[in-house]
Amino acid sequence: MDEADIRRMVEEGISHSEISYRLRRRHPGVRELSERSVRILCFEHDIHSNSDVSNRELRQIVEAGVREVGPAYGRKMMKGYLQTRGFRVWEKRVGWALGQVAPGYHRRRQALAHRRVNPIPYYAQYCGHKMHIDQNKKLLMYGVTHVLAIDGYSGFILGIITMPIKNNILIYRHLFRPILIQFGLWDQIRVDHGKEFILSLYVQERLANLRRNQRRAPHVQSMSRENHPAERIWVEVNQRVNYPVKECLNDLVETDQLDLNDDIVKFCILWLAMRVCQAGIELFVLANTLCVTLYIGKGTPNHRVQNHQAVRPPAGTIPTVDYAVQLFEGEGGILRRPTEYGNDLIADNAIHLARSQYFTLNHGTYNDLYSATVNGYHTPFHDAWRYFYHLTITL
Known part of the structure; x- marks a missing residue:
């Protein structure tokens, strides 16, 4: 030939x-x-239609990616991750490269036996039909809680936040209200029976007459296991973020380096764990918007969400946080105010900023700490938390 x-x-x-x-x-x-x-x-002969990256260059790029995101990214997620870095590579080539540069990780992914298949057909008619909101408490022992919102049709992650202790007001302020402003009003919100979403559901109900399809119930509360799209995302987040960080934190507890009865220690470990988790979640969300593993249908989540049919409420109709709280409590509702996990000795904002700058100067970025942790190298995280603890005491 x-x-x-x-x-x-x-x-x-x-x-x-x-x-x-x-x-x-x-x-x-x-x-x-x-x-x-x-x-x-x-x-x-390194002849490829969709990329000018040679096999040798691809191995180097994928090897660097594995060092950053760890062992849980397979060919589909790694393809999405590479696209966020500007490399468009054929999925099968990515799989080949993963097997070349990290064969141990590759065999571990092939041996996973906990993948679940949902036996009940799931249906969302269009982007803007169902929004699923759910929480993740795998790191609750260390004060870290994640809350996400995902579109059921496209699999697009509309928002994901990390907070010390789950709270209605924080979820509305940092997750639900920004989604209403950026994307619009979904026909239906689906959550479990937890009380942490009550304020968001209350606002959804107040705006229900602005939805595209008003024949649907504005919200549905069901068993957590029936919140299918959100639960599937958590499986991925746990593998790529929560479990590696939890293993690192457990090492500190098991070796008596971490006393969770000390409020100052609790605050310091939370401060660092939240930021390292957020670094990993940001990488995951970027890769997920460009991959094809977590939803049904053709096209990436990023592409499928562009033509969403959520209705943008008129200006001024989305309640501010304070006004939403006032309305809810005025109708007899009770909301707990956000509380702290542990005790931060520093109250001055200028000293807060100085502490963050000192920490970054001496221990690099949170992405670096995440990359080390997710690859099983715990020493940088352990050193970083000890430094932050002593820095807090000193300042």
């Missing part, structure tokens, strides 16, 4: 099957012109 001719056709975007067909017509009777033969030749 003429390698230069095949390279030209591949670069023009012609498929392997079409190239095989053209070659067989051009050279009748010649063997080894099948689609499989063309595909093997292209792989062996």
Whole structure:
């Protein structure tokens, strides 16, 4: 086969099957012109249509990605991650590179036995039909709680926040209200029976007459296991963020380096754990918007959410946080105000800022700490929390 001719056709975007067909017509009777033969030749000679990245460069890029995001990113998620870095690479090439640069991680992913298949068909008619909100308390022992909102149709993560202790007011302020402002009003919100979403559901009900389809109930509370899209996301977040960080924190407790009865220690470990988790979650969300693993249908979540049918409420109709609290409590509702986990000795904002600057100067970025932790290297995190604790005491 003429390698230069095949390279030209591949670069023009012609498929392997079409190239095989053209070659067989051009050279009748010649063997080894099948689609499989063309595909093997292209792989062996680094001929690719959707990327100018060679196999050697791809291995280097993927190796750097694995160092940053750890062992849980498979070919689909790693493809999305690489796209956030400006590299568009064929999914099968990414899988091949993962097997080359981190074979141990690759075998571990293949051996996972806890993948669940939902036996009940799930249906969302369009982007803007169902919004699922759920919480994750895998790190509750260390004061860290995650709350996310996801569109049931596209799989697009509308928002995800990390807070010390779950709270209605914080969820409305940092998650639900920003979604209303940025995207609009979903037809229906689906949550579990927890009380931490009451304020958001109250506002959803007040705005219910502005929805696209008002025949649907504005919100539904069901068993946590029936909140399918959100629960599926948590499986991914736990693998990639929560479990590696929890293992690192458990090491501190098991070696008696962490006394969770000390309020100052509790605050310091929370401060660092929240930021390291948030660094990992931000990487996950970016990769998820460009991958195809966590939803049903064609197209990426980022693409499918662009034509959403959520209705943008008129200006001034979305209650401010204080006004929403006032309305809810005025109708007899009771809301707890946000509380702290542990005790921060520093009250002055200028000293707060100085502490953060000192910490970053001496221990790098939270992304660096996350990358080390997720790859099983706990020493940087342990050193960082001890430094922050002593820095807090000193200041």
